[in-house]
Amino acid sequence: MNKCLFFIVLITCSYAFCQNKNIYFGVKQNFAELLIHKNEVSHLANYRIKGISAILETHTNGEKAWHPYYNYPNYGLILNYQDMGSPALGEVYSLSGFYKFFFLKRRVYLTTGLGLGFTNKRFDANKNPKNIAYGSSILANILFELNYRLTPDFNKRLHFDFGLFFQHFSNAKIKSPNSGTNHYGLQFGVSYNLNNSFVKNNRLDQKPNITVKPDVNRPFQFHFIVASGLNDLEILNTKPYPFFTLTALTEKKLSFVSSVQLGSDLFLS
Template identity: 30%
Template sequence: MRYFLYLLLLLTQCIFAQQESEGKCFVDANYFYGNVVQHRKSIQHLITGHPEGVIISFNRKTFGEKQWESAYNYPDYGVSFHYEDMKSKALGEMYGLYGHYNFYFLKRNLVFRIGQGVAYNTNPYDKETNFRNYAYGSSIMPTTYFMLNYNKLDLWQGFGIQAGVSFIHHSNGSMKSPNTSTNTLAINAGLNYTFSRAKNHMYIPRHQDSIAYKEPVRYNIAFRGGVNENDVIGGEKYPYYALSFYADKRWSRKSAFQLGVDFFWPKYLEEYIKFKSVAFPEENVDPNTDYRKVGVFVGHELFINKLSLETQAGIYVYEPFKSTGSLYQRVGMKYYFSKKIFGGFGLKTHMAKAEVLEFTMGVRL
């Protein structure tokens, strides 16, 4: 519902903006056609055709009214609707709603888009009616897409064209098993239309800082939580907790380097250890094995206004029960409610296998 309200607000702004300035909003539509990437052998039977669909987006331009806008070469922000026919009876169809940013390069002819949202699948796993779908254990799931386009706006009467490549990821973050996920790599092409062309709207030039931007080392405490299942289909949901302590050094307005430690309490793993000890006695699993983990990580934070994009890579230094491999990754978004308080969400993975969708609250001191 929040995304629909945001879409309505954005459309209203676009309509009224037609009387204020040129090109303040534009809409684009892309048709795409591609392949499901076989990142695991277990999904090979699900790849029976070439997925195709459409991505329709509403975009609002920025002109440098805020400092971060010019620092990022005047990006756009907006909302996207996505429809995808997976061309597989078992996988069904996908419908998604996203918030996105567009970033421009090469004299604003090359645009990179990143979108994050929620998707609905029409045919998730069911042990009786759809036991072949090991990719989606639930109908509702987080989704991310990336798009790289060469585009031309307002070539004729407000209409323009674009073409490029897209990457679309669907995964429920192991909130419900099975969850092998899918990744679609596709080519796309489409049209765009720019509103309010009557008046000229100028970009405000960027002024370089006279003094290099610096911040002292900051110390962060973040509590993360989520819900997930183990790999046993039909099992219960268990709470997931993590506590992170890390330092960051911001060396520019855009970027900060991170170094820290994670403490994990994956309760699903505690039950999975007990299951393994009974179901597979030949593996000699001790049911009292500690399920907790400790990891150290390095990371990067990209600041965009009050939002930031966080990427981290870590290694477990304490892992009595080895179930996922020693390396882990985290990709997420943060929102700063104030200079010290932030919240966010992110996906913790082990390469192509998602472990949990984490929700975060933290402080930056």
């Protein structure tokens, strides 16, 4: 029941935003294995990992200068359910924002995603001592995908996708233990354009024409950044402590997408 509600939310939202845009809804199934990046997580790797994702996405349309420069990437949300196989790791639910960057006439794409996850089996010294990967219920989620997209001639609104993926879960060292997990594997899925009128973006089939030129002759720019966060001491049953960083840097623009920076950081904890 929970898994059904998990995907109904995304389907309902997709229709609300399906006006005057190509909105795609997709589903992917994946099968993976745990990557043993530390010896202490080897006892968690003797299980098969599987999951399913619901994807809601749309495309950029050239309104901004960087859209054609990066070949009109897609962007959206991925709602993911992952059965980590091991009884100690349990299940992880995650929500990520993502961008898709296309190559080879939009047949191949690279997905980069970042978001948050929730595990139902975090570490507990008494009830779940084997889970040294997740010290907290809330996790950070990092996702990479490399897929091939097949569009059949009989229905241009339909897409079939298959490829490779890599996913990372951890709590960013907010609470120990935090070995985290990395898993990789194969995935396949299908997506469909929900807009009945099928808003065609002719620019996607054209060679990008970059008309905006960077102002590389402008003087050096100076930036000051103040940031803060929480950090764990890697000792069980201890609270996280705040830290602060102060960054000062200078920047010189080289091109539309690149620049050179030089600066220093002050770290206080």
